[in-house]
Amino acid sequence: MKEIKILYLYPDMLELYGDYGNIQVLKYRIESRGYSVIIDRYSIDDDAPDFNNYDIVFAGGGADNEQSILAEDLIKYKDNIKDAIKNGVFFLLICGSYQLFGKYYKDVDGNIIPGLDVFDYYTESNPDRKSRCIGNIVIEVELNNFKTTVIGFENHGGQTFNISRPFGNVLFGNGNKFNDTQEGYFQNNVIATYLHGPLLSKNPVLTDYIIKYCLDRKYNENIILENLNDEFENLCREQLLNRFLK
Amino acid sequence: MKNFFIILAMKILNIILKIFHKNGGNLLGKIAFNWNPEILKYFKTNCPVIAVSATNGKTMTNNCIAYTLKNSGYKVVSNVEGNNMETGIISTLLKNCSLFGKIKADFLVFEVDESYIPIVFKDFKLDTLVILNFFRDQLDRNGEVESLILRINEFLKTYNGNLILNNDDPNVARLGQANPENLNVYYFSVDKYKYATENIKEAGEGKFCPFCKTKLEYEYYQYSHVGKFNCPNCNFGNNEIYKLATNIDLKNRCFEINDVTYNIKGNSIYLVYNYTAVISVCSLYNISTEIIRNSLSTFSLNNGRLEELEINGVKTIINLAKNPTGSNVSLRILNEDDDEKELLFVLNDNIADGFDVSWIWDINFDNLNNVSRIITSGTRAYDIAIRIKTSGFDSCKIEPYLDLTEAIQALYKTDIKKYVIANYTSLQPTRKQIKHFGGLEK
Numbered sequence: 001m002k003e004i005k006i007l008y009l010y011p012d013m014l015e016l017y018g019d020y021g022n023i024q025v026l027k028y029r030i031e032s033r034g035y036s037v038i039i040d041r042y043s044i045d046d047d048a049p050d051f052n053n054y055d056i057v058f059a060g061g062g063a064d065n066e067q068s069i070l071a072e073d074l075i076k077y078k079d080n081i082k083d084a085i086k087n088g089v090f091f092l093l094i095c096g097s098y099q100l101f102g103k104y105y106k107d108v109d110g111n112i113i114p115g116l117d118v119f120d121y122y123t124e125s126n127p128d129r130k131s132r133c134i135g136n137i138v139i140e141v142e143l144n145n146f147k148t149t150v151i152g153f154e155n156h157g158g159q160t161f162n163i164s165r166p167f168g169n170v171l172f173g174n175g176n177k178f179n180d181t182q183e184g185y186f187q188n189n190v191i192a193t194y195l196h197g198p199l200l201s202k203n204p205v206l207t208d209y210i211i212k213y214c215l216d217r218k219y220n221e222n223i224i225l226e227n228l229n230d231e232f233e234n235l236c237r238e239q240l241l242n243r244f245l246k
Numbered sequence: 247m248k249n250f251f252i253i254l255a256m257k258i259l260n261i262i263l264k265i266f267h268k269n270g271g272n273l274l275g276k277i278a279f280n281w282n283p284e285i286l287k288y289f290k291t292n293c294p295v296i297a298v299s300a301t302n303g304k305t306m307t308n309n310c311i312a313y314t315l316k317n318s319g320y321k322v323v324s325n326v327e328g329n330n331m332e333t334g335i336i337s338t339l340l341k342n343c344s345l346f347g348k349i350k351a352d353f354l355v356f357e358v359d360e361s362y363i364p365i366v367f368k369d370f371k372l373d374t375l376v377i378l379n380f381f382r383d384q385l386d387r388n389g390e391v392e393s394l395i396l397r398i399n400e401f402l403k404t405y406n407g408n409l410i411l412n413n414d415d416p417n418v419a420r421l422g423q424a425n426p427e428n429l430n431v432y433y434f435s436v437d438k439y440k441y442a443t444e445n446i447k448e449a450g451e452g453k454f455c456p457f458c459k460t461k462l463e464y465e466y467y468q469y470s471h472v473g474k475f476n477c478p479n480c481n482f483g484n485n486e487i488y489k490l491a492t493n494i495d496l497k498n499r500c501f502e503i504n505d506v507t508y509n510i511k512g513n514s515i516y517l518v519y520n521y522t523a524v525i526s527v528c529s530l531y532n533i534s535t536e537i538i539r540n541s542l543s544t545f546s547l548n549n550g551r552l553e554e555l556e557i558n559g560v561k562t563i564i565n566l567a568k569n570p571t572g573s574n575v576s577l578r579i580l581n582e583d584d585d586e587k588e589l590l591f592v593l594n595d596n597i598a599d600g601f602d603v604s605w606i607w608d609i610n611f612d613n614l615n616n617v618s619r620i621i622t623s624g625t626r627a628y629d630i631a632i633r634i635k636t637s638g639f640d641s642c643k644i645e646p647y648l649d650l651t652e653a654i655q656a657l658y659k660t661d662i663k664k665y666v667i668a669n670y671t672s673l674q675p676t677r678k679q680i681k682h683f684g685g686l687e688k
Contacts, residue, residue: 012453017385018607021633028636063390135601153602155385196604201632232635232646236628239648 003036004214007049009059009097010070011041017155019060019094021198026056029207033226035215044073051077051084055214061095061196071100071113078116085118088217090210091190094199098184098192099123099158119192121185123158126178132157137173137195138244139183143209151202151240152195160185160194167193172244189213202240204233249288252281253347256340272329275336286332287369289339291349295371296527297356299363299398300378301391302572304330306551307378307520308357311527314541318533320352330359332366353531360394364401374408374530376523380417381470381571382451382608384600391417391451399424410434410526412519413485414472416452416462422485423457432488434526435474436501436518439494441582442466442473448574449608455482468515469578470571489529491522496582506535509543512552513582516575550673552579557684562664564680566673568599570608573667580665581615587663589617590653591634592672593624599670603629611637618662622646623653624672654679 008023023039030037042049051057062070074081085091091101099105103122105113108129115122126132137154140147150168159177166176167184175183176194184193191210193199200207208225215223256274263270278285298308305328312324325338335356343349358366360380367375377398380391395417402409402424412418413433422431443466450471455462460479467473476483493502496513503525510521521542528538547553553564567573580587595603603626611634620643622631631646647653650672657664668676681687 015449016382016390017602018604021604021607021636024607024636028638063392153604155602196602198604198607201607201636202629229641232628232631232641232644235646236632239628 001034001036002215002219003038004030004055004211004218005038005040005053006056006058007051007054008039008041009057009074010043010062012043013070014060014062014067014096016062017060017095017153017196018198019196022060022092022094022200023058025198025200025207026058026211029204029228030211032228044070048077051080051089052087054084054089055218056090056092056210057081057084058092059094059097059100061097067096067100068113071115074100074116075114078118081116082118085190088189090214091192092199092210093190093192095156095194095196098194099160101192102160103162105158119185119190120164121160121162123160126157126159129157133174133178133194135173136240136244137175137183138171138241139168139173139175139195140171141168141186141206143206146205148203148205149237149241150195150199150206151237151244152193152197152199154194155196156194167191202233202236204228204230248282249285249347250345252278252285253288253340253343253345257345260341269327270337271327272331272334272337274340275329275333275338278336278340279333284369285336286339286366288347289343289349289370290347291351291354293349293351293353294373294531295354295356296374296376297358297363297367297372298376298378298523299358299360301360301381301383301569302575303378303516303520304328304357304359306517306547307376307523308355309547310521310524310541310545311376312353312355313545314524314528314533314538315353315355315531317541318537321350322353322355323349323351324355325357328357330357330362332362335362335366360398363398367401372405372407374410374527375405376410376527377418377421378412378519378523379415379472379571380451381569382449382605383569385602385605395421402428406430408432408530410488410523410530412472412523413483413487414468414474414519416456416471416475416483419483419485420456432526432530433485434489434491434519434522435487436468436491436515436522437494438466438474439468439496439515439518441515441578442468446471448610449570455480457482469575472519489522489526491518494518506539508539511543511546514552514575514579517552550668550677553677555680555684555686557658557664557680557686558661560658560661560664562666562680562684564666564668564673564677566670567667568670570605573606573609576665576667577610577614580617581613584616585663586616586618587665588619588621588657588660589614590621590623590657590664590666590668590676591630592650592653592666592668592676593622593626593630594669594672595626596671599672606630606633609633611639614639619643619645619660621653621657623648623650623676624669627653650675650679654683658683
């Protein structure tokens with residue numbers, strides 16, 4: 001049986017805003033098609049994982065306090081992570097983790113918290129602590145030359161700069177910065193984004209893009225995923241796109 | 247003099263509101279506050295002020311304390327309608343004071359929104375503060391739980407009144423150390439109940455010791471992160487318990503404290519926590535055990551907090567749930583009931599609910615016990631339907647309706663027992679429509 005292995009980073013610390021739901025949606029859509037899924041969890045004090053052993057690496061957003069603790073831990077795996085990305089392991093990084101994989105994060109007091117420096121972007125917190133990009137967001141993304149809209153919820157103070165290739169163009173909401181036209185960072189096997197919601201819950205096309213990518217890579221074929229009953233997802237998308245875009 | 251006229255004007259406005267049968271909510275407080283933001287300082291009282299705060303359970307605990315004190319013959323002023331922000335408390339004071347701001351009562355009892363404790367009681371002397379729990383709640387509106395706790399901790403550093411804390415919530419128990427000189431700290435606790443678990447079952451907060459950052463060890467979890475914990479490094483959590491509830495019997499709706507049996511209406515573990523807090527407060531003010539027992543056995547809110555109704559002969563239980571823990575404890579009650587049942591979940595995303603509905607992914611819908619069908623409704627009916635489907639519940643048995651009336655009609659197509667969970671702004675419309683459907687209300 002075909003199998004997808006997911007590494008879930010810091011589930012006990014990066015667990016705000018329902019980001020765990022992304023793992024549940026992946027599991028649901030993988031298992032509904034008769035494939036199997038293995039979810040390994042890694043957190044501080046656990047044995048070091050080899051990122052190359054996985055098909056998907058997932059990390060979510062967390063409280064500010066906890067994020068700085070795990071930044072120190074994650075940096076130990078910098079070379080292994082870079083290697084895994086180069087080898088094509090899929091990385092799905094939400095909010096705090098998105099920031100963490102960049103060059104640095106500059107906090108309100110001007111302190112620089114070094115990131116993993118895997119990607120060239122960097123994040124600076126908004127000088128006004130109380131002012132954050134909060135709200136529903138819709139972006140347009142292109143996956144395998146196919147354009148689709150992605151619906152989510154953003155809640156971030158950090159403003160991210162120097163994005164070489166965004167995940168999507170903003171149709172509604174803020175994006176990487178206040179009133180930005182671009183959201184997130186994207187390469188074939190990396191989606192780094194501010195979108196909670198959870199991201200994959202209302203975007204089955206995106207979820208299936210990730211699943212297909214992993215199966216194709218692992219089993220070296222061009223797989224056609226079996227259609228699932230997406231009635232609720234489609235109704236939800238129709239309702240929300242009507243509400244936000246009209 | 248200015249304050250005198252503000253109060254006079256608000257009293258007149260209150261009379262006008264009454265003529266039109268309007269309660270006004272926190273309107274009076276809002277106007278008075280805009281006129282003079284320092285108006286709270288003007289109110290004078292000689293009686294003890296009791297405040298209740300928490301993420302969940304404020305209204306029930308507050309109203310039950312007020313009810314018990316009233317049953318003891320005291321005159322009690324309380325914001326029983328649940329207006330718990332600064333302006334809501336000012337409204338309650340305005341309605342009950344003389345033109346000179348004097349409040350004649352034996353007790354003032356307030357439920358206070360967690361974030362307003364430091365603001366309201368900066369100028370208003372507090373005799374007893376009760377804190378029940380802290381859970382994640384509307385993160386897009388309130389921010390992270392930790393920053394809220396730190397603000398309350400800061401306030402408590404100079405507070406010397408009675409402090410009644412839930413010893414089973416690490417984020418609450420830690421506040422007992424905010425002011426080491428305060429000798430009036432009382433901890434309450436609830437003994438392990440039948441459905442307590444060894445591992446955490448629902449999303450929770452207190453994972454690390456707030457003092458030494460060591461991972462906390464739990465003997466058991468009652469619900470969410472509430473349970474018997476201890477820090478293996480610094481022994482945090484090991485406090486002397488003022489009131490301990492034992493022999494928790496939810497089936498027969500009773501528990502014991504100091505060998506006295508208390509019967510309650512309702513069958514949830516979180517109610518036992520709320521009522522143990524009530525008993526702790528009332529004991530501090532020497533209310534007789536008999537009056538407390540009678541009060542607890544007759545008290546119920548009947549406003550959608552575990553409200554039990556008969557709708558055309560079908561048993562229906564309605565409960566408010568505005569955050570993951572509120573929903574998880576509602577599902578606990580449902581799962582602890584072996585009867586066949588159907589669930590209606592109503593989810594709105596209006597301003598007062600928070601626009602972000604991603605918290606529904608922190609609700610544990612796994613292995614629902616004997617649920618044959620689920621109806622969803624509200625402005626986010628589809629979001630919650632997707633959530634439930636993804637947990638493994640058969641999607642053929644899920645029916646989403648954006649329209650609440652249609653949802654309720656669909657719900658009562660069968661005469662199977664109903665559980666209804668509704669979030670903040672959806673609760674009252676849902677109650678009203680269900681009662682209307684059952685001919686209980688026009």
